[in-house]
Structure formats: C-alpha cells, structure tokens
Amino acid sequence: MVSRIRPCSKPCHRVPSPLSGINWSELAAAYRAFLSDPAAGILHILAAGRHSQWQRWVERRLAHQASHLIYRTISVDLNALVQLPPDTLGGAYARHMIRYGFDPETFMTDEANSEWLRQRTAISHDIYHIFTGFDASPIGEFGVAAYTLVQYRDLLNVFVLSFVPLSLTNPLWTVPLLRALWRGFWMGVRGRAAIAYPVELNWDKPLAIVRQELGLGEFF
Numbered sequence: 780m781v782s783r784i785r786p787c788s789k790p791c792h793r794v795p796s797p798l799s800g801i802n803w804s805e806l807a808a809a810y811r812a813f814l815s816d817p818a819a820g821i822l823h824i825l826a827a828g829r830h831s832q833w834q835r836w837v838e839r840r841l842a843h844q845a846s847h848l849i850y851r852t853i854s855v856d857l858n859a860l861v862q863l864p865p866d867t868l869g870g871a872y873a874r875h876m877i878r879y880g881f882d883p884e885t886f887m888t889d890e891a892n893s894e895w896l897r898q899r900t901a902i903s904h905d906i907y908h909i910f911t912g913f914d915a916s917p918i919g920e921f922g923v924a925a926y927t928l929v930q931y932r933d934l935l936n937v938f939v940l941s942f943v944p945l946s947l948t949n950p951l952w953t954v955p956l957l958r959a960l961w962r963g964f965w966m967g968v969r970g971r972a973a974i975a976y977p978v979e980l981n982w983d984k985p986l987a988i989v990r991q992e993l994g995l996g997e998f999f
Contacts, residue, residue, distance in 0.1 A: 800831035801934075809938060817920075818885055821935065825888060828934040837933045842896050844972040850895045853902045853979050855883040860982060868989045869982030872909045879915045881905060899974065900931075906978055909986065910993060911966055913959065918952060922959035929967025930974070962998065970994045 805827035813820025828834045842849070861877060863870035876883060886901045904923070911926050913919035921943060928936035943960065947953055971994045981989060990996050 795832045797833035797836065798831065800835075801833070802827045802830070806938075813938075813942065821886060821939075822888075824935050824938045825886065829888075831934065833934050837931055838896055841900070841931065841974045845896065845899070845975045848895075848899070848975065848977060851977075851979070852895050852898045853906075855902060857883070863983055866986055867983050868906075868909060868978065868986050871986050872906055872982075875908060875915070876905060881915075896974075903974065903978075907973060910970075910973060910990065910995060911963065912999065913963070917946065918956050918959050921946070921956060922963035925960045925963030926967040926970075927973075929964055930970070930972065966995055966998055969997070 805823050809820045809823035809827060812823055857873045857876055860869040860873035863873070865871060865874055875881075883902055883905065886904065888897070888901070904927070907923050907927060908915065908919065911923055913922040913926075921940065924936045924939040927933075928940060940960075943956070946956055971992075973993060976989075976993060987996070987999070990999060
C-alpha cells in the first residue's frame, strides 16, 4: 500500500536556511580581494554574513556563552599593555600587535562600535593568536581559523579555511599547514569557550595561567 502524505492541519513553519540573508555580491568581493589584501577580504566576508540567519545563530550562541560579559567591551591601549612583562597576556598581545604593525580596530565595523558582542569578536582575533601560540604567518592564520571555527562555527572562518586546498599545493606548506590545522582544531574542541574569557580583567595575568584557565595548557 502506498502511503499518502497528509497536508499539515496547522500552518507549517519552515526552518530558514542558514544561507538566507547572505549578501552574495559581498561574498564574491571577499574571494576577489582575499589573496591580495586579506584584511579587505575579511571586511567583505563580514559584510556578506552580517544579516544572515547563520550569523544570527552564531551570535545567539556566543551571547549565551558570554552572558556574564553582556554590554562589556574590550578596551585596548597598546602603549600601556606593552609595559607589562612579555609572559603576561597583555604584554604578549601588545608585542604581537606592535611586531606585525597591526591595529586592534582593523576589523571594527559600525555595528561592532555599537554592539558589545561584535566588538568583542572583532577585537578577539589577535588575542586568540596569543591564546593558541600561532604567529601571524599564513600557516599561523589557518591554525587560528581552525581553532575559531570550532569555537564559533561561523561563516568568516569557513571562508578563510576554504583557501586551504589552494595552500596545500605549495609543497613547502603541506606538512606544517596540516599540523597547524590539526592543532587548532583540537584546541578548539578541548578548550573552553574563548568568547567567555574576560581578557580585559586578565591582561596582567601570566599567559601560562590564562591558557590553563582556557583548557589549553596541555598544548604547551
């Protein structure tokens, strides 16, 4: 006997696709820009996902993890932080930023300036380099992307990691890149929620203790 599918007796509610709301022209612009100007590519991919169902889900999840930090933002004064010992969270972060000539507000958008969670995620990328020990080389960036993807499950880091197959064509990168991805992935899996860590209260704390508190001590 062939069963028949009965129509819903009540209005059927479809679950919206996570891809709905993505700005596809910004996504295309991100791919065009990323290899020659990674920062521009990142800004485009942030714009692409800003109003998507995917991003809404990510932000609800992260806001729940960091609910004790609601409405708090991360204030960064590199001149003050660089005075801290190099083995502290703030001292290591400031030296990292100064060494590479990075601006803490590179990925700040208008929304990030007015919304506490987006401000924290925009500032946190380079802080995660310090948490994980990855440098700012392309391989180090892929390692941080693997860590952050597991933590956030976001479009931005899916985008960054979509360049891995191309990068693996460089034989000099193959082994170190795979190691960085593996290490970053497992740090993300085993570590505690990074977005929930109040870095602004722990700049002067020894980095080894910070990593222990984040569940990352076993990797060092």
